[in-house]
Amino acid sequence: MNADDIDQLIHRELPAATAGDAAAFGRIVSASQNTVTAVALAITRDVASSEDIAQEAFLSAWHNLPRLKNHASFLPWLRQITRNLAHDHLRGLRNRPVGGEAAELAIEHAADPSACPMQTALDAERDAMAADLISELPTESREVLLLFYREGQSSQQVARLLGLSDAAVRKRLSRARQSVRDDLLARFGEFARSSAPSAAFVLGVTAAMGASKPAAAAGLGGIAVRAIATNVAARFALGFAGAAAGGLLGGLVAAWFSRGIILGYADSVEEMDVIRRFAYRYMALTLATIIAILGVHLLWQSPQLTFVAIAIALLAMNWQLLVQLPRIMAPFLARDAHRDPFGARARLLAYRLTWGRTGVMMSNVVVIGSMVLVRLYLL
Incomplete structure:
Protein backbone atom coordinates (compact mmCIF):
# COMPACT_ATOMS: atom_id res chain seq x y z
CA MET A 1 0.00 0.00 0.00
CA PHE A 201 -0.02 -7.40 15.68
CA VAL A 202 -3.24 -5.95 14.24
CA LEU A 203 -5.30 -8.72 15.82
CA GLY A 204 -3.62 -8.05 19.17
CA VAL A 205 -4.48 -4.35 19.01
CA THR A 206 -8.07 -4.96 17.94
CA ALA A 207 -8.52 -7.60 20.66
CA ALA A 208 -7.39 -5.08 23.28
CA MET A 209 -9.65 -2.43 21.71
CA GLY A 210 -12.63 -4.72 22.15
CA ALA A 211 -12.64 -3.95 25.86
CA SER A 212 -13.56 -0.28 25.38
CA LYS A 213 -14.69 2.42 22.97
CA PRO A 214 -13.55 6.00 22.33
CA ALA A 215 -14.89 8.47 24.89
CA ALA A 216 -17.52 9.98 22.58
CA ALA A 217 -18.89 6.56 21.59
CA ALA A 218 -19.27 5.06 25.05
CA GLY A 219 -22.34 6.97 26.18
CA LEU A 220 -25.90 5.82 25.52
CA GLY A 221 -24.76 2.92 23.31
CA GLY A 222 -22.63 1.46 26.10
CA ILE A 223 -25.45 1.88 28.61
CA ALA A 224 -27.91 0.15 26.27
CA VAL A 225 -25.57 -2.78 25.69
CA ARG A 226 -25.05 -3.25 29.43
CA ALA A 227 -28.78 -3.08 30.04
CA ILE A 228 -29.42 -5.83 27.52
CA ALA A 229 -26.65 -8.06 28.93
CA THR A 230 -28.33 -8.75 32.25
CA ASN A 231 -26.90 -12.20 32.76
CA VAL A 232 -23.55 -11.53 34.44
CA ALA A 233 -22.25 -15.09 34.14
CA ALA A 234 -23.08 -15.17 30.43
CA ARG A 235 -21.30 -11.85 29.88
CA PHE A 236 -18.13 -13.08 31.57
CA ALA A 237 -18.17 -16.34 29.63
CA LEU A 238 -18.73 -14.52 26.35
CA GLY A 239 -15.96 -12.01 27.13
CA PHE A 240 -13.46 -14.72 28.08
CA ALA A 241 -14.36 -16.90 25.09
CA GLY A 242 -14.23 -14.03 22.59
CA ALA A 243 -10.96 -12.57 23.88
CA ALA A 244 -9.19 -15.93 24.01
CA ALA A 245 -10.53 -17.13 20.65
CA GLY A 246 -9.51 -13.84 19.03
CA GLY A 247 -5.99 -14.05 20.45
CA LEU A 248 -5.55 -17.69 19.40
CA LEU A 249 -6.95 -16.89 15.96
CA GLY A 250 -4.33 -14.16 15.64
CA GLY A 251 -1.62 -16.70 16.47
CA LEU A 252 -3.07 -19.09 13.90
CA VAL A 253 -3.01 -16.43 11.18
CA ALA A 254 0.55 -15.45 12.11
CA ALA A 255 1.65 -19.11 12.01
CA TRP A 256 0.19 -19.55 8.54
CA PHE A 257 1.92 -16.51 7.09
CA SER A 258 5.24 -17.15 8.86
CA ARG A 259 5.55 -20.89 8.24
CA GLY A 260 8.10 -20.17 5.51
CA ILE A 261 10.55 -18.99 8.19
CA ILE A 262 10.92 -22.46 9.70
CA LEU A 263 10.57 -24.28 6.38
CA GLY A 264 13.53 -22.26 5.11
CA TYR A 265 15.84 -24.17 7.46
CA ALA A 266 15.19 -27.52 5.73
CA ASP A 267 17.88 -28.95 3.43
CA SER A 268 15.97 -31.96 2.15
CA VAL A 269 12.47 -33.17 1.38
CA GLU A 270 12.54 -35.30 4.53
CA GLU A 271 13.48 -32.35 6.74
CA MET A 272 10.82 -30.19 5.12
CA ASP A 273 8.22 -32.89 5.76
CA VAL A 274 9.17 -33.01 9.45
CA ILE A 275 8.81 -29.24 9.85
CA ARG A 276 5.67 -29.06 7.71
CA ARG A 277 3.99 -31.81 9.73
CA PHE A 278 4.69 -29.93 12.94
CA ALA A 279 3.42 -26.60 11.53
CA TYR A 280 0.18 -28.10 10.23
CA ARG A 281 -0.35 -30.11 13.41
CA TYR A 282 0.13 -26.96 15.48
CA MET A 283 -2.31 -24.94 13.35
CA ALA A 284 -4.89 -27.74 13.37
CA LEU A 285 -4.71 -28.05 17.16
CA THR A 286 -4.99 -24.27 17.57
CA LEU A 287 -8.11 -24.21 15.38
CA ALA A 288 -9.54 -27.11 17.39
CA THR A 289 -8.97 -25.27 20.69
CA ILE A 290 -10.70 -22.14 19.31
CA ILE A 291 -13.73 -24.25 18.37
CA ALA A 292 -13.61 -25.97 21.79
CA ILE A 293 -13.55 -22.66 23.68
CA LEU A 294 -16.50 -21.28 21.73
CA GLY A 295 -18.31 -24.62 22.12
CA VAL A 296 -17.91 -24.56 25.90
CA HIS A 297 -19.36 -21.05 25.96
CA LEU A 298 -22.35 -21.97 23.77
CA LEU A 299 -23.14 -25.09 25.79
CA TRP A 300 -22.60 -23.87 29.36
CA GLN A 301 -21.93 -20.09 29.34
CA SER A 302 -19.84 -20.66 32.43
CA PRO A 303 -16.81 -18.45 33.09
CA GLN A 304 -15.23 -21.22 35.16
CA LEU A 305 -15.49 -23.86 32.41
CA THR A 306 -14.51 -21.32 29.77
CA PHE A 307 -11.42 -20.43 31.79
CA VAL A 308 -10.48 -24.13 32.08
CA ALA A 309 -10.84 -24.56 28.30
CA ILE A 310 -8.65 -21.49 27.70
CA ALA A 311 -6.00 -22.74 30.16
CA ILE A 312 -5.87 -26.11 28.39
CA ALA A 313 -5.58 -24.34 25.02
CA LEU A 314 -2.67 -22.18 26.23
CA LEU A 315 -0.90 -25.18 27.74
CA ALA A 316 -1.23 -27.09 24.46
CA MET A 317 0.08 -24.13 22.43
CA ASN A 318 3.00 -23.47 24.79
CA TRP A 319 3.95 -27.16 24.96
CA GLN A 320 4.20 -27.37 21.19
CA LEU A 321 6.15 -24.14 20.69
CA LEU A 322 8.37 -24.23 23.78
CA VAL A 323 9.12 -27.96 24.00
CA GLN A 324 8.36 -29.83 20.79
CA LEU A 325 9.46 -27.26 18.19
CA PRO A 326 12.85 -26.45 19.85
CA ARG A 327 13.68 -30.19 19.76
CA ILE A 328 12.94 -30.28 16.03
CA MET A 329 14.68 -27.02 15.16
CA ALA A 330 17.80 -27.29 17.36
CA PRO A 331 19.97 -29.20 14.81
CA PHE A 332 18.76 -27.01 11.94
CA LEU A 333 19.54 -23.78 13.82
CA ALA A 334 22.99 -25.06 14.83
CA ARG A 335 23.75 -26.05 11.23
CA ASP A 336 22.64 -22.66 9.94
CA ALA A 337 24.76 -20.81 12.52
CA HIS A 338 27.81 -22.87 11.53
CA ARG A 339 27.36 -22.25 7.80
CA ASP A 340 26.63 -18.52 7.84
CA PRO A 341 27.13 -16.90 11.27
CA PHE A 342 26.19 -13.38 10.13
CA GLY A 343 23.11 -14.28 8.08
CA ALA A 344 22.00 -16.81 10.68
CA ARG A 345 21.59 -14.07 13.28
CA ALA A 346 18.94 -12.24 11.27
CA ARG A 347 17.18 -15.51 10.43
CA LEU A 348 17.29 -16.52 14.08
CA LEU A 349 15.78 -13.18 15.06
CA ALA A 350 12.87 -13.74 12.65
CA TYR A 351 12.42 -17.26 14.02
CA ARG A 352 12.38 -16.10 17.65
CA LEU A 353 9.88 -13.32 16.94
CA THR A 354 7.42 -15.63 15.19
CA TRP A 355 7.85 -19.22 16.39
CA GLY A 356 10.27 -18.79 19.32
CA ARG A 357 9.87 -17.74 22.94
CA THR A 358 9.34 -14.05 22.14
CA GLY A 359 6.48 -14.84 19.77
CA VAL A 360 4.94 -17.25 22.28
CA MET A 361 5.17 -14.67 25.08
CA MET A 362 3.47 -12.05 22.90
CA SER A 363 0.68 -14.50 22.04
CA ASN A 364 0.17 -15.29 25.72
CA VAL A 365 0.10 -11.60 26.57
CA VAL A 366 -2.51 -10.95 23.87
CA VAL A 367 -4.78 -13.76 25.05
CA ILE A 368 -4.45 -13.21 28.79
CA GLY A 369 -4.36 -9.41 28.52
CA SER A 370 -7.51 -9.42 26.40
CA MET A 371 -9.28 -11.55 29.00
CA VAL A 372 -8.23 -9.21 31.82
CA LEU A 373 -9.38 -6.13 29.92
CA VAL A 374 -12.70 -7.74 29.03
CA ARG A 375 -13.28 -8.77 32.63
CA LEU A 376 -12.54 -5.24 33.87
CA TYR A 377 -14.90 -3.77 31.29
CA LEU A 378 -17.73 -6.11 32.26
CA LEU A 379 -17.48 -5.48 36.00
Whole structure:
Protein backbone atom coordinates (compact mmCIF):
# COMPACT_ATOMS: atom_id res chain seq x y z
CA MET A 1 0.00 0.00 0.00
CA ASN A 2 1.53 3.34 -1.05
CA ALA A 3 1.39 6.56 0.97
CA ASP A 4 -1.53 7.98 -1.04
CA ASP A 5 -3.56 4.84 -0.40
CA ILE A 6 -2.75 5.01 3.32
CA ASP A 7 -3.81 8.67 3.49
CA GLN A 8 -7.06 7.90 1.68
CA LEU A 9 -7.78 4.91 3.91
CA ILE A 10 -7.23 6.98 7.07
CA HIS A 11 -9.41 9.80 5.74
CA ARG A 12 -12.14 7.29 4.82
CA GLU A 13 -12.08 5.22 8.03
CA LEU A 14 -11.48 7.87 10.72
CA PRO A 15 -15.08 9.14 10.98
CA ALA A 16 -16.37 5.62 11.61
CA ALA A 17 -13.50 4.85 13.99
CA THR A 18 -14.20 8.03 15.96
CA ALA A 19 -17.82 6.90 16.30
CA GLY A 20 -16.61 3.64 17.88
CA ASP A 21 -16.19 1.31 14.88
CA ALA A 22 -13.35 -1.00 15.97
CA ALA A 23 -13.13 -2.67 12.54
CA ALA A 24 -12.52 0.72 10.89
CA PHE A 25 -9.76 1.54 13.34
CA GLY A 26 -8.29 -1.95 12.82
CA ARG A 27 -7.87 -1.13 9.13
CA ILE A 28 -6.05 2.06 10.11
CA VAL A 29 -3.77 0.04 12.41
CA SER A 30 -2.98 -2.38 9.57
CA ALA A 31 -2.07 0.47 7.23
CA SER A 32 0.13 2.40 9.69
CA GLN A 33 1.68 -0.35 11.84
CA ASN A 34 5.03 -0.29 9.97
CA THR A 35 5.38 3.44 10.61
CA VAL A 36 4.48 3.32 14.30
CA THR A 37 6.63 0.30 15.15
CA ALA A 38 9.58 1.80 13.23
CA VAL A 39 9.32 5.02 15.25
CA ALA A 40 9.27 3.05 18.49
CA LEU A 41 12.08 0.69 17.45
CA ALA A 42 14.35 3.56 16.41
CA ILE A 43 14.14 4.92 19.98
CA THR A 44 14.04 1.75 22.10
CA ARG A 45 16.31 -0.46 19.92
CA ASP A 46 14.34 -3.46 21.17
CA VAL A 47 11.82 -5.25 18.92
CA ALA A 48 9.55 -6.64 21.65
CA SER A 49 9.42 -3.31 23.51
CA SER A 50 8.78 -1.40 20.29
CA GLU A 51 5.71 -3.54 19.49
CA ASP A 52 4.40 -3.15 23.05
CA ILE A 53 4.83 0.61 22.77
CA ALA A 54 3.23 0.70 19.31
CA GLN A 55 0.23 -1.21 20.64
CA GLU A 56 -0.05 1.22 23.56
CA ALA A 57 0.15 4.15 21.12
CA PHE A 58 -2.68 2.77 18.97
CA LEU A 59 -4.83 2.13 22.05
CA SER A 60 -4.15 5.65 23.33
CA ALA A 61 -5.15 7.07 19.93
CA TRP A 62 -8.30 4.89 19.92
CA HIS A 63 -9.39 6.21 23.31
CA ASN A 64 -8.68 9.82 22.39
CA LEU A 65 -9.93 9.95 18.80
CA PRO A 66 -12.82 12.33 19.67
CA ARG A 67 -10.22 14.92 20.74
CA LEU A 68 -8.62 14.96 17.29
CA LYS A 69 -10.22 17.90 15.50
CA ASN A 70 -8.32 17.66 12.20
CA HIS A 71 -8.29 14.20 10.63
CA ALA A 72 -5.36 15.23 8.40
CA SER A 73 -3.26 15.45 11.58
CA PHE A 74 -3.83 11.82 12.56
CA LEU A 75 -0.46 10.37 11.49
CA PRO A 76 1.66 13.22 12.96
CA TRP A 77 -0.38 12.96 16.16
CA LEU A 78 0.08 9.18 16.30
CA ARG A 79 3.83 9.46 15.66
CA GLN A 80 4.19 11.95 18.51
CA ILE A 81 2.22 9.71 20.88
CA THR A 82 4.58 6.87 19.97
CA ARG A 83 7.74 8.95 20.52
CA ASN A 84 6.49 10.14 23.90
CA LEU A 85 5.71 6.58 25.02
CA ALA A 86 9.07 5.30 23.77
CA HIS A 87 11.00 7.99 25.65
CA ASP A 88 8.92 7.29 28.77
CA HIS A 89 9.87 3.62 28.41
CA LEU A 90 13.58 4.45 28.27
CA ARG A 91 13.30 6.74 31.29
CA GLY A 92 11.55 3.93 33.16
CA LEU A 93 14.41 1.55 32.36
CA ARG A 94 17.00 4.04 33.59
CA ASN A 95 15.14 4.48 36.87
CA ARG A 96 14.60 0.77 37.39
CA PRO A 97 16.69 -0.84 40.17
CA VAL A 98 19.33 -3.27 38.91
CA GLY A 99 18.41 -5.76 41.63
CA GLY A 100 14.85 -5.90 40.34
CA GLU A 101 16.02 -6.68 36.81
CA ALA A 102 18.29 -9.44 38.05
CA ALA A 103 15.47 -10.92 40.13
CA GLU A 104 13.07 -10.89 37.17
CA LEU A 105 15.63 -12.59 34.93
CA ALA A 106 16.21 -15.25 37.57
CA ILE A 107 12.48 -15.88 37.88
CA GLU A 108 12.06 -16.02 34.11
CA HIS A 109 14.84 -18.57 33.70
CA ALA A 110 13.60 -20.67 36.61
CA ALA A 111 10.05 -20.69 35.22
CA ASP A 112 11.20 -21.81 31.75
CA PRO A 113 12.14 -25.51 31.82
CA SER A 114 13.35 -25.36 28.23
CA ALA A 115 15.94 -22.68 28.98
CA CYS A 116 19.57 -23.73 28.63
CA PRO A 117 22.87 -21.83 28.53
CA MET A 118 23.02 -22.04 24.72
CA GLN A 119 19.48 -20.73 24.26
CA THR A 120 20.05 -17.97 26.79
CA ALA A 121 23.19 -16.96 24.92
CA LEU A 122 21.31 -16.98 21.58
CA ASP A 123 18.55 -14.79 23.02
CA ALA A 124 21.08 -12.36 24.45
CA GLU A 125 22.92 -12.29 21.12
CA ARG A 126 19.67 -11.58 19.27
CA ASP A 127 18.80 -8.65 21.52
CA ALA A 128 22.34 -7.31 21.38
CA MET A 129 22.40 -7.58 17.58
CA ALA A 130 19.20 -5.55 17.23
CA ALA A 131 20.50 -2.86 19.58
CA ASP A 132 23.92 -2.78 17.93
CA LEU A 133 22.58 -2.56 14.39
CA ILE A 134 20.38 0.41 15.25
CA SER A 135 23.05 2.08 17.43
CA GLU A 136 25.47 2.10 14.49
CA LEU A 137 23.17 4.48 12.61
CA PRO A 138 23.02 8.26 13.02
CA THR A 139 20.15 9.06 15.40
CA GLU A 140 18.21 11.12 12.86
CA SER A 141 18.46 8.34 10.24
CA ARG A 142 17.07 5.44 12.29
CA GLU A 143 13.35 6.00 11.68
CA VAL A 144 13.97 6.76 8.01
CA LEU A 145 16.13 3.71 7.37
CA LEU A 146 13.86 1.26 9.22
CA LEU A 147 10.83 2.45 7.28
CA PHE A 148 12.81 2.62 4.03
CA TYR A 149 13.45 -1.13 4.08
CA ARG A 150 9.97 -1.99 5.35
CA GLU A 151 8.21 0.09 2.68
CA GLY A 152 9.87 -1.23 -0.46
CA GLN A 153 12.88 1.14 -0.35
CA SER A 154 10.86 4.13 -1.56
CA SER A 155 12.13 7.45 -0.24
CA GLN A 156 8.91 9.21 -1.32
CA GLN A 157 6.81 6.69 0.62
CA VAL A 158 8.96 7.21 3.73
CA ALA A 159 8.75 10.99 3.34
CA ARG A 160 4.93 10.90 3.27
CA LEU A 161 4.66 8.53 6.22
CA LEU A 162 7.07 10.51 8.41
CA GLY A 163 5.92 13.98 7.35
CA LEU A 164 9.27 14.91 5.77
CA SER A 165 10.35 16.14 2.36
CA ASP A 166 11.78 13.63 -0.08
CA ALA A 167 15.03 15.62 -0.08
CA ALA A 168 15.30 15.34 3.71
CA VAL A 169 14.76 11.59 3.53
CA ARG A 170 17.38 11.18 0.81
CA LYS A 171 19.84 13.25 2.84
CA ARG A 172 19.38 11.06 5.91
CA LEU A 173 19.69 7.90 3.85
CA SER A 174 22.89 9.23 2.28
CA ARG A 175 24.34 10.09 5.67
CA ALA A 176 23.56 6.59 6.94
CA ARG A 177 25.23 4.99 3.90
CA GLN A 178 28.33 7.12 4.37
CA SER A 179 28.70 6.33 8.07
CA VAL A 180 27.91 2.59 8.04
CA ARG A 181 29.75 -0.24 6.29
CA ASP A 182 28.01 -1.83 3.31
CA ASP A 183 27.86 -5.27 4.94
CA LEU A 184 26.35 -3.79 8.10
CA LEU A 185 23.79 -1.86 6.07
CA ALA A 186 22.80 -5.06 4.25
CA ARG A 187 22.34 -6.83 7.57
CA PHE A 188 20.30 -3.91 8.84
CA GLY A 189 18.03 -4.09 5.80
CA GLU A 190 17.37 -7.77 6.44
CA PHE A 191 16.78 -7.05 10.13
CA ALA A 192 14.35 -4.18 9.35
CA ARG A 193 12.26 -6.38 7.06
CA SER A 194 12.27 -9.43 9.34
CA SER A 195 11.30 -7.39 12.42
CA ALA A 196 8.26 -5.76 10.79
CA PRO A 197 5.03 -6.56 12.67
CA SER A 198 3.00 -9.52 11.45
CA ALA A 199 -0.75 -9.91 10.99
CA ALA A 200 -0.94 -10.96 14.65
CA PHE A 201 -0.02 -7.40 15.68
CA VAL A 202 -3.24 -5.95 14.24
CA LEU A 203 -5.30 -8.72 15.82
CA GLY A 204 -3.62 -8.05 19.17
CA VAL A 205 -4.48 -4.35 19.01
CA THR A 206 -8.07 -4.96 17.94
CA ALA A 207 -8.52 -7.60 20.66
CA ALA A 208 -7.39 -5.08 23.28
CA MET A 209 -9.65 -2.43 21.71
CA GLY A 210 -12.63 -4.72 22.15
CA ALA A 211 -12.64 -3.95 25.86
CA SER A 212 -13.56 -0.28 25.38
CA LYS A 213 -14.69 2.42 22.97
CA PRO A 214 -13.55 6.00 22.33
CA ALA A 215 -14.89 8.47 24.89
CA ALA A 216 -17.52 9.98 22.58
CA ALA A 217 -18.89 6.56 21.59
CA ALA A 218 -19.27 5.06 25.05
CA GLY A 219 -22.34 6.97 26.18
CA LEU A 220 -25.90 5.82 25.52
CA GLY A 221 -24.76 2.92 23.31
CA GLY A 222 -22.63 1.46 26.10
CA ILE A 223 -25.45 1.88 28.61
CA ALA A 224 -27.91 0.15 26.27
CA VAL A 225 -25.57 -2.78 25.69
CA ARG A 226 -25.05 -3.25 29.43
CA ALA A 227 -28.78 -3.08 30.04
CA ILE A 228 -29.42 -5.83 27.52
CA ALA A 229 -26.65 -8.06 28.93
CA THR A 230 -28.33 -8.75 32.25
CA ASN A 231 -26.90 -12.20 32.76
CA VAL A 232 -23.55 -11.53 34.44
CA ALA A 233 -22.25 -15.09 34.14
CA ALA A 234 -23.08 -15.17 30.43
CA ARG A 235 -21.30 -11.85 29.88
CA PHE A 236 -18.13 -13.08 31.57
CA ALA A 237 -18.17 -16.34 29.63
CA LEU A 238 -18.73 -14.52 26.35
CA GLY A 239 -15.96 -12.01 27.13
CA PHE A 240 -13.46 -14.72 28.08
CA ALA A 241 -14.36 -16.90 25.09
CA GLY A 242 -14.23 -14.03 22.59
CA ALA A 243 -10.96 -12.57 23.88
CA ALA A 244 -9.19 -15.93 24.01
CA ALA A 245 -10.53 -17.13 20.65
CA GLY A 246 -9.51 -13.84 19.03
CA GLY A 247 -5.99 -14.05 20.45
CA LEU A 248 -5.55 -17.69 19.40
CA LEU A 249 -6.95 -16.89 15.96
CA GLY A 250 -4.33 -14.16 15.64
CA GLY A 251 -1.62 -16.70 16.47
CA LEU A 252 -3.07 -19.09 13.90
CA VAL A 253 -3.01 -16.43 11.18
CA ALA A 254 0.55 -15.45 12.11
CA ALA A 255 1.65 -19.11 12.01
CA TRP A 256 0.19 -19.55 8.54
CA PHE A 257 1.92 -16.51 7.09
CA SER A 258 5.24 -17.15 8.86
CA ARG A 259 5.55 -20.89 8.24
CA GLY A 260 8.10 -20.17 5.51
CA ILE A 261 10.55 -18.99 8.19
CA ILE A 262 10.92 -22.46 9.70
CA LEU A 263 10.57 -24.28 6.38
CA GLY A 264 13.53 -22.26 5.11
CA TYR A 265 15.84 -24.17 7.46
CA ALA A 266 15.19 -27.52 5.73
CA ASP A 267 17.88 -28.95 3.43
CA SER A 268 15.97 -31.96 2.15
CA VAL A 269 12.47 -33.17 1.38
CA GLU A 270 12.54 -35.30 4.53
CA GLU A 271 13.48 -32.35 6.74
CA MET A 272 10.82 -30.19 5.12
CA ASP A 273 8.22 -32.89 5.76
CA VAL A 274 9.17 -33.01 9.45
CA ILE A 275 8.81 -29.24 9.85
CA ARG A 276 5.67 -29.06 7.71
CA ARG A 277 3.99 -31.81 9.73
CA PHE A 278 4.69 -29.93 12.94
CA ALA A 279 3.42 -26.60 11.53
CA TYR A 280 0.18 -28.10 10.23
CA ARG A 281 -0.35 -30.11 13.41
CA TYR A 282 0.13 -26.96 15.48
CA MET A 283 -2.31 -24.94 13.35
CA ALA A 284 -4.89 -27.74 13.37
CA LEU A 285 -4.71 -28.05 17.16
CA THR A 286 -4.99 -24.27 17.57
CA LEU A 287 -8.11 -24.21 15.38
CA ALA A 288 -9.54 -27.11 17.39
CA THR A 289 -8.97 -25.27 20.69
CA ILE A 290 -10.70 -22.14 19.31
CA ILE A 291 -13.73 -24.25 18.37
CA ALA A 292 -13.61 -25.97 21.79
CA ILE A 293 -13.55 -22.66 23.68
CA LEU A 294 -16.50 -21.28 21.73
CA GLY A 295 -18.31 -24.62 22.12
CA VAL A 296 -17.91 -24.56 25.90
CA HIS A 297 -19.36 -21.05 25.96
CA LEU A 298 -22.35 -21.97 23.77
CA LEU A 299 -23.14 -25.09 25.79
CA TRP A 300 -22.60 -23.87 29.36
CA GLN A 301 -21.93 -20.09 29.34
CA SER A 302 -19.84 -20.66 32.43
CA PRO A 303 -16.81 -18.45 33.09
CA GLN A 304 -15.23 -21.22 35.16
CA LEU A 305 -15.49 -23.86 32.41
CA THR A 306 -14.51 -21.32 29.77
CA PHE A 307 -11.42 -20.43 31.79
CA VAL A 308 -10.48 -24.13 32.08
CA ALA A 309 -10.84 -24.56 28.30
CA ILE A 310 -8.65 -21.49 27.70
CA ALA A 311 -6.00 -22.74 30.16
CA ILE A 312 -5.87 -26.11 28.39
CA ALA A 313 -5.58 -24.34 25.02
CA LEU A 314 -2.67 -22.18 26.23
CA LEU A 315 -0.90 -25.18 27.74
CA ALA A 316 -1.23 -27.09 24.46
CA MET A 317 0.08 -24.13 22.43
CA ASN A 318 3.00 -23.47 24.79
CA TRP A 319 3.95 -27.16 24.96
CA GLN A 320 4.20 -27.37 21.19
CA LEU A 321 6.15 -24.14 20.69
CA LEU A 322 8.37 -24.23 23.78
CA VAL A 323 9.12 -27.96 24.00
CA GLN A 324 8.36 -29.83 20.79
CA LEU A 325 9.46 -27.26 18.19
CA PRO A 326 12.85 -26.45 19.85
CA ARG A 327 13.68 -30.19 19.76
CA ILE A 328 12.94 -30.28 16.03
CA MET A 329 14.68 -27.02 15.16
CA ALA A 330 17.80 -27.29 17.36
CA PRO A 331 19.97 -29.20 14.81
CA PHE A 332 18.76 -27.01 11.94
CA LEU A 333 19.54 -23.78 13.82
CA ALA A 334 22.99 -25.06 14.83
CA ARG A 335 23.75 -26.05 11.23
CA ASP A 336 22.64 -22.66 9.94
CA ALA A 337 24.76 -20.81 12.52
CA HIS A 338 27.81 -22.87 11.53
CA ARG A 339 27.36 -22.25 7.80
CA ASP A 340 26.63 -18.52 7.84
CA PRO A 341 27.13 -16.90 11.27
CA PHE A 342 26.19 -13.38 10.13
CA GLY A 343 23.11 -14.28 8.08
CA ALA A 344 22.00 -16.81 10.68
CA ARG A 345 21.59 -14.07 13.28
CA ALA A 346 18.94 -12.24 11.27
CA ARG A 347 17.18 -15.51 10.43
CA LEU A 348 17.29 -16.52 14.08
CA LEU A 349 15.78 -13.18 15.06
CA ALA A 350 12.87 -13.74 12.65
CA TYR A 351 12.42 -17.26 14.02
CA ARG A 352 12.38 -16.10 17.65
CA LEU A 353 9.88 -13.32 16.94
CA THR A 354 7.42 -15.63 15.19
CA TRP A 355 7.85 -19.22 16.39
CA GLY A 356 10.27 -18.79 19.32
CA ARG A 357 9.87 -17.74 22.94
CA THR A 358 9.34 -14.05 22.14
CA GLY A 359 6.48 -14.84 19.77
CA VAL A 360 4.94 -17.25 22.28
CA MET A 361 5.17 -14.67 25.08
CA MET A 362 3.47 -12.05 22.90
CA SER A 363 0.68 -14.50 22.04
CA ASN A 364 0.17 -15.29 25.72
CA VAL A 365 0.10 -11.60 26.57
CA VAL A 366 -2.51 -10.95 23.87
CA VAL A 367 -4.78 -13.76 25.05
CA ILE A 368 -4.45 -13.21 28.79
CA GLY A 369 -4.36 -9.41 28.52
CA SER A 370 -7.51 -9.42 26.40
CA MET A 371 -9.28 -11.55 29.00
CA VAL A 372 -8.23 -9.21 31.82
CA LEU A 373 -9.38 -6.13 29.92
CA VAL A 374 -12.70 -7.74 29.03
CA ARG A 375 -13.28 -8.77 32.63
CA LEU A 376 -12.54 -5.24 33.87
CA TYR A 377 -14.90 -3.77 31.29
CA LEU A 378 -17.73 -6.11 32.26
CA LEU A 379 -17.48 -5.48 36.00
